Every structure is written in C-alpha cells, then in structure tokens.
Amino acid sequence: MKFPVEKLPNIEFKMDEPLSKYTFTKTGGNADVLAFPKTREELVEIVNTARENDIEITVIGNASNLIIKDGGIRGIVIILPNFHNISVHDNEVTAEAGATIINTTIEAQKAGLTGIEFAAGIPGSVGGAVFMNAGAYGGEIKDVFDSAEVLLPNGQIKTFSHDEMDFYYRHSIIQENGGIVISGTFKLNSGDKEAIQAEMDRVNELRRSKQPLEYPSCGSVFRRPPNHFTGPLIIKAGLQGKIIGGAQVSKKHAGFIVNINHATATDYMNLIHLIQRTIKEKFDVDLHTEVRIIGEDKKL
Structure with missing residues (x-):
C-alpha cells in the first residue's frame, strides 16, 4: 500500500x-x-x-x-534536514536530529564547552549519532549524552535519559523500539575556547591525514574484532586496493570502501562479503559490519 x-x-x-x-x-x-x-x-x-x-x-x-x-x-x-536548530543553556547543548554533529561541536566551542571535541569531524546528524552511539578518537556519544526527545511508534513523544538508552558499541535502544530521535541534549564542561579549538583541529587533521575523504564512502565499514585491527587484517589478506565494479578498498585506509567510479550498493555489498570471506578463511576472524545496511536487493 x-x-x-x-x-x-x-x-x-x-x-x-x-x-x-x-x-x-x-x-x-x-x-x-x-x-x-x-x-x-x-x-x-x-x-x-x-x-x-x-x-x-x-x-x-x-x-x-x-x-x-x-x-x-x-x-x-x-x-529531517529541517530539524537543524542548536541551542546552548549553561553547560548543555541541545541539537535537533537533523543538525550535524560537526555544527554541534562548533556551537559548543563557541560557548566554551568541552567534552565533545572527539566528534568534531563526524559527518553524521545528531539523530543518527544518538541512534548509533557514534564515536571517534576515544570518545562516544554516550560519554556526553544527557537526554533525547524521541517520537515513539504510537505517536507519543518521550524523553529518554542516559540510563534508558542502553548504550554500548554503536548501539542504542532506539534501534529496537522503533523510535525517531527528535533532539539530543549533551552535558559538557566549561573549558578554554582556544584549547577546545586546538583539540578539534587536531582531531580533524587526524581524520584528513588517515581517511579517504576525497572519495564518497560510508565511513568505517567493519567493527573492530577482538584482539585485532581491521585495516591491518585487510592489508595482510592482500585486499587493499581491491576493486569490484566501482567500489574499492581504500588505498589510504583499508577499513574504508570508497566509490571511485559510479559504484552501486551491490558493488559495496559484494566487496564487503569478499572481505568477510577472505578474512575468515585466512585468519579465522569474523568481521561484522559497523555500517548500517538497509533496503531491498534490486530485482533481476
């Protein structure tokens, strides 16, 4: 229907x-x-x-x-691109779901609030970051999260506290309850604006130097397996630079798959499956995707 x-x-x-x-x-x-x-x-x-x-x-x-x-x-x-407002009250920053995490960190810096610098280069939205408990460079959303307004499937809006979110690695309760994040509030600490900016600059330079930002990608593809690092495993397996269709295992960071020539989602999926099979065969390590994969396969 x-x-x-x-x-x-x-x-x-x-x-x-x-x-x-x-x-x-x-x-x-x-x-x-x-x-x-x-x-x-x-x-x-x-x-x-x-x-x-x-x-x-x-x-x-x-x-x-x-x-x-x-x-x-x-x-x-x-x-939700129309849900983009960000406001600061004392040591809290509240951002609507469609605001970017990057803009949220910028507003925090302007207000002299520290704690969320780790997210300065994360390209996602606030809603997505809360939904996925996004993280980078030693920090996760759960570390600064205070509360979120969530629209539940029954049409009711509920405020979820930190303890109700069931945060762990790339997980929140929103993935299970069918809710839609409307806004998130982050509790930060007072800090020196110049020091905060310096840390944001450091994080962004790390990202620019290590990640293939010059190509379209879906970010980090795989979760880190216990006792291993994904990128080195892929390199050892001889898969860095591997191309299927228009998708390539990044030559800059083997944990990324980039779109170098009009790739399809099927190209991405085929490359992901090849990496998983190869790493399992060579090292007996199971690689699980961190990237969220949704939708239907294309009908032949």
Whole structure:
C-alpha cells in the first residue's frame, strides 16, 4: 500500500525518489515516498498516518554510515534536514536530529564547552549519532549524552535519559523500539575556547591525514574484532586496493570502501562479503559490519 500523501497536503513529499542523492556513498535505490517534515506536528502526522495504514517507516539521517541497497526502500522514508536548530543553556547543548554533529561541536566551542571535541569531524546528524552511539578518537556519544526527545511508534513523544538508552558499541535502544530521535541534549564542561579549538583541529587533521575523504564512502565499514585491527587484517589478506565494479578498498585506509567510479550498493555489498570471506578463511576472524545496511536487493 502506498502512503496516502494526499491526506497531508501541507507536507513536502517526493515520490519514487533516488536515495543515492542523499547518501555519502552516492549509491542506493529509490524510496517509494520520501518525506521532509518541517515541524514536530508534521512528523507526528506522518507517523500516525503510517501506523493507521500499516505502512513501514524508515528514517535516514545524514546517511554517512549507511548503505541503502539498490532495490530501494518500500513504505515511507523520512529525512529531517529541517530539524537543524542548536541551542546552548549553561553547560548543555541541545541539537535537533537533523543538525550535524560537526555544527554541534562548533556551537559548543563557541560557548566554551568541552567534552565533545572527539566528534568534531563526524559527518553524521545528531539523530543518527544518538541512534548509533557514534564515536571517534576515544570518545562516544554516550560519554556526553544527557537526554533525547524521541517520537515513539504510537505517536507519543518521550524523553529518554542516559540510563534508558542502553548504550554500548554503536548501539542504542532506539534501534529496537522503533523510535525517531527528535533532539539530543549533551552535558559538557566549561573549558578554554582556544584549547577546545586546538583539540578539534587536531582531531580533524587526524581524520584528513588517515581517511579517504576525497572519495564518497560510508565511513568505517567493519567493527573492530577482538584482539585485532581491521585495516591491518585487510592489508595482510592482500585486499587493499581491491576493486569490484566501482567500489574499492581504500588505498589510504583499508577499513574504508570508497566509490571511485559510479559504484552501486551491490558493488559495496559484494566487496564487503569478499572481505568477510577472505578474512575468515585466512585468519579465522569474523568481521561484522559497523555500517548500517538497509533496503531491498534490486530485482533481476
């Protein structure tokens, strides 16, 4: 069943929209319906209408650590670029789900608040970062998280505390309860603005020097396996630089897969599976994906 967009004439929808326009990999099939709510009320209307019509909802954030398969996504896809406000109150920064983590760290620095510098280069949205418990360079969202407003599948908005989020490596309770993050609040400490900026600059330089930012990618593809580092395993297996279709194991950082020539999501998936099989055969190590993979395979 198609989402009845005619019942919500004031909300922006795009029909049969290529999701490759919204992902960092520049891959992904079409959404049956893509919605751009501007307010909480519109978001609640979409969720309630989908529930009443038994239509599946998928939310994508900045799609920086996401692969959408080439068959696209059925039901309705919601994206929240209009939810981008960031505010500072005392030692807390509250950011709406569609705001970027990068802009959130910038606002914290302007206010002389420290603790979230580790996230200065993470390209995701606040909603996605909370959903995934995003992390980098020794820090994770859970380290600075205070609370989040979440729209539940029943249409109710609930505030989740830190203890209710069930945070662990790249996990939060939102992955299980079907909720949609509306905003996140982060509790920080007072600090020196220049020192905070210096740490953000250091983190960003590390990212620029080590990661293949010059190509589209989905960020770090695999979780770190116990007692191993993923990149060196892939290098030892002789897979760095390996190409399938338009996707390549990055020559700069073997833990990344980059789009070098009009890659498809299927190219990404085939390369991921090859890496997993090879690492298992050569080293008896199971590699599990960190990147979120959603959608349907393309029908032949």
